[in-house]
Structures are given as C-alpha cells and as structure tokens.
Amino acid sequence: MRILLLIFLLFPAISSAHQSSTALLTLKEVDEGLRGSLQWQLIDLEQSLGLDRNRNGELLWGEVKAMTPEIQALLARHLVVRQGGGVCEPRFKAPLRFNKARGAMASAIIPVTFLCERDGDITLTYSGMFSQLPEHRLLWNISLTEQDHQGVLDEPGRIMVSADLSQSAASQETFVEFFKQGLIHIFLGPDHVAFLLTLLLVSVLVTRDQRWVPAATVSGCIKAALVYVTTFTVAHSLTLSASALGWLALPIYAVELVIAGSVVIAALHNIRPYLPSSVMMVFLFGLIHGFGFASVLSELTAGEGSILWALFGFNLGVEAGQIAITLVVMPLFIALRQFRWYAQLFVRYLSVAIAALGSYWVLSRI
Helix, strand or coil: CCCEEECCCCCHHHHHCCCCCEEEEEEEEECCEEEEEEEEEHHHHHHHHCCCCCCCCEEEHHHHHHCHHHHHHHHHHHEEEEECCEECEEECCCCCEECCCCHHHCEEEEEEEEECCCCCCEEEEECCCCCCCCCCEEEEEEEECCEEEEEEECCCEEEEECCCCCHHHHHHHHHHHHHHHHHHHHHHCHHHHHHHHHHHHCCCEEECCCCEEECCCHHHHHHHHHHHHHHHHHHHHHHHHHHHCCCCCCCHHHHHHHHHHHHHHHHHHHHCCCCCCHHHHHHHHHHHHHHHHHCCCCCCCCCHHHHHHHHHHHHHHHHHHHHHHHHHHHHHHHHHCCCHHHHHHHHHHHHHHHHHHHHHHHHHHC
C-alpha cells in the first residue's frame, strides 16, 4: 500500500505556527522490561536521515519502510534506558507504523521493547534531534506499577522515574510540568497570540457608523477586554478538555487551517468592522483554538487520572500566558486609544500585517 505523504520541507515551523519538532515516547512496564514506542515526525527524520531519496518533495510510505534499519538504529543511538543501574537492550520485533496524519504532523511510530535484567528506578537518556533542531522536545509517558508518569524534555538530558513515588507526588509532578508547558506553549503558538492581540487591539475602541472610535472610559476598555478574554478562555477550555479526554476529535490538519483562518477574519474585522457580533466570533473560533491546544496533549497518556492532572496544569498554564500578555499590552492600548492615529493607522496597519501573516499560514496549511 502506497501512502503519499505531503511534507512541507521548506517551511515546517511556520506552516504549523507551533513548536513543530515534537517526539512522543510511551513505555509500559512488562515482565521482560519496558514495552512501547517512540514517535518521530517524518519531517524530523527527513532532516536526520534523508528519507526522500529522490528529493522530489513527496515521500512514499514504502520509502520510509525501506529505511527501517536506519530509523531503528537512530532510536537506539538517541534513547538509552537503564533500570536499577543496568542498561536495557532495545529489541525491535514489530514493523513501523504510520500515524495517518498529514503534512508536518505525519509521523513514524517505532515499536520497541527494552529488555531489563534488574528491578529498580528507571533512567532514560534522550538526545533526539536537538543537534539539528534546537526547538525539538520529547513528550514522554512511562507506566510503572499501575502509575503513569509524564513530562516534557526540551533539551538533551535524563529522565528519572521512581517506582516508589506515591501517586500524589506523581500527580503533583505532572501538574507542575504541564503548567510550565502550557505557559510556554501560548508563546510558542504565534497564531494563538496573533488572534488574542487582534481582540485586544479593538477592546479599547467601539464601533460607530462602521468605523472604530475610542471607548469613552477606561472601565469600558477593561470590561470589553474581560469579555473577549473570558469568552475565548471558556470556549477553548471546553474543547481542550473534551479533546484531551477523548470525547471529541477533529483532524489536526483541519483545525490548524481554521485557526489560521480565524486570524485573518479577526484582523479584517479590525480594519473595517463588518461582523454582527464580535463576541460570537470569539466564542466560535475559541472552540477551534481549543482543539489546537489539545494537539499537544493528544496520545500522551492512557491513564485517566494522569491526563486529568496534565490537562489541569496545561490549561492553567495557557490561561496564565494569556493573562500575562493581556496585562502587558492593555495599559499601552488604553493610553494610546485617545490619539486619532491609534484607530486610523496603528490598529489598521498592524491588522493588515496580521492578516497577511494569517493568510500565509492558511496557504501553508492547505
């Protein structure tokens, strides 16, 4: 079966508008050691191994499978597992699998079993793709004695997992780690930030005869900003939670495309107000942005208790990032709103730039 994988070889990071280089490690304790898989994006494997041998920008799954020995050797070189101080031997018995995603999210799943001769704590050393891709990160999930341990490694280093760690301590570690990642993610997702900025730019203005004029009072500006941010937060929290818990799912390709489109629509509304209800627009697009946030958490864990803590921490981290952005820019926007050039020049031309960037994201994701 030949599966054509369209890969953005030239602009992988911008086309996704998120931190694009992400690996996923899942391991579960079994009698002989640890069994699971490592998932690497094909775009990363292309940079490391040159999967597209004929260099035509199109990659067939048959080409990927032909590189199975090299991909497995790359895993063995970049991921070393120790238990109780002894090195665990990697064994590859199952064939590679494809995650059936499109574009930059297309990934190869490498099943692996680590044979460990000793009991005790687990130590993983991962160097991954960091030398070629400094923005690379590893999302990991390790299940020991019915406990799920999760985290994110964003630089070469070690992961230490104790089998004796209590469930409450493991949950606390998960919450703290994913709060930090949620905080980081909002700044690494320029499309989310661009959408939020388009809302805040006009929160200090009101419409009159289909044009923007300054809001009369500071309290009115603050109220409008609170309505926009709260609506966006409620909407994306709903779909983030539903998607991360497996209740709802949308193709990530479509989600990323609509998110880019939401930036364009919101920016065009800033240039000349034409939408009957800005709040309804914020709510509807907030629902879609929630699926975008959830893509970071998808497939990370099968443990319900752990995913709840990861979801809780990540969601709060995202909200903290949004609040930080709002607190930084709103005093400036409130102070500048009374100048005529703010609505006529600053908002208009900045929104033109944001619309152009959003249009580029749309074209990159089609």
